[in-house]
Amino acid sequence: MPAGRDPADAPLADREGSWEVVGTRDLHRDDWIVALREDVVRRPGHDDTHRRLVVEHPGxxxxxxxxxxxxxxxxxxxxxxxxxxxxxxxxxxxxxxxxxxxxxxxxxxxxxxxxxxxxxxxxxxxxxxxxxxxxxxxxxxxxxxxxxxxxxxxxxxxxxxxxxxxxxxxxxxxxxxxxxxxxxxxxxxxxxxxxxxxxxxxxxxx
Missing domain, CATH: 3.90.79.10 (Nucleoside Triphosphate Pyrophosphohydrolase)
Structure with a gap:
């Protein structure tokens, strides 16, 4: 979103995208379609990283x-x-x-x-x-x-x-x-x- 733009003025819709993933590892994965992984992500414009758990699911x-x-x-x-x-x-x-x-x-x-x-x-x-x-x-x-x-x-x-x-x-x-x-x-x-x-x-x- 452009600098200075009020988020309330943006179209009312979800936006796709991702923070940078600097590391990832599987915590559990087998022959089923659902898995659990751990990602380490970096906040845009900052050096700090954050650990996030992700359940992979086909929908x-x-x-x-x-x-x-x-x-x-x-x-x-x-x-x-x-x-x-x-x-x-x-x-x-x-x-x-x-x-x-x-x-x-x-x-x-x-x-x-x-x-x-x-x-x-x-x-x-x-x-x-x-x-x-x-x-x-x-x-x-x-x-x-x-x-x-x-x-x-x-x-x-x-x-x-x-x-x-x-x-x-x-x-x-x-x-x-x-x-x-x-x-x-x-x-x-x-x-x-x-x-x-x-x-x-x-x-x-x-």
């Missing part, structure tokens, strides 16, 4: 699958799944890692919806982009809205681990919105998705 897709057959009472497909880091059982949306190199994220979202919820959708649109923890990771979560839903068998795909124990059920969108606003559900993609959907609905953009 994820998240699907807000809405049954709006009754436009006055739309329903959302949700999961309840055990998360060990929580720890606990959390209400979530169908989602998955972008761990297939070069795959269009929309195709990833369509596959995850079929595998986790046994659903297909006729209409897809981007709903939101979420960067949940930029202080420690460059993970990007792409949230899609899926409508025009129908049953889709998951075929020979088998659920494993926590996914094998998850519950899949439907909940009214307004009920889910109330739960998010009350703090009864709090996973960031779910809260972002229902708030974004509600905002677009209120503005007549759906």
């Amino acid at each position: 994820a897709v998240v699907v807000l699958a809405v049954d709006d057959t009754d436009p006055d009472a739309p329903r959302v497909c949700v999961l309840r799944q055990y998360r060990h880091a929580g720890p606990g059982w959390y209400v979530e949306l169908p989602a998955g890692l972008r761990d297939a190199d070069g795959e269009d994220p929309l195709l990833t979202a369509q596959r995850e919806l079929r595998e986790e919820a046994e659903l297909a959708a006729e209409h897809w649109q981007p709903l939101a982009t979420l960067k949940p923890s930029v202080g420690i990771s460059a993970e990007v979560q792409l949230i899609y809205l899926a409508r025009g839903l129908s049953h889709a068998d998951r075929g020979d795909f088998e659920l494993h681990g926590e996914e094998a124990e998850m519950d899949v059920f439907w909940v009214g969108l307004d009920e889910l919105l109330d739960a998010a606003l009350d703090g009864r559900v709090g996973t960031s993609p779910l809260v972002t998705a229902v708030l974004a959907y509600d905002a677009l609905r209120r503005r007549g953009r759906l």
Whole structure:
């Protein structure tokens, strides 16, 4: 940004870029796609350096699958799944890692919806982009809205681990919105998705 320019006058948008990295080392890396590294960075125009931890993450897709057959009472497909880091059982949306190199994220979202919820959708649109923890990771979560839903068998795909124990059920969108606003559900993609959907609905953009 030019000297003397008020940041409030800059375009309202995130800016990409990096401080100089003067050293880096892996703290943990194995055959999984998520890794932990330590970077040493230098503040621009200064000699002091700072140690920063970075979780490498390929990003994820998240699907807000809405049954709006009754436009006055739309329903959302949700999961309840055990998360060990929580720890606990959390209400979530169908989602998955972008761990297939070069795959269009929309195709990833369509596959995850079929595998986790046994659903297909006729209409897809981007709903939101979420960067949940930029202080420690460059993970990007792409949230899609899926409508025009129908049953889709998951075929020979088998659920494993926590996914094998998850519950899949439907909940009214307004009920889910109330739960998010009350703090009864709090996973960031779910809260972002229902708030974004509600905002677009209120503005007549759906």
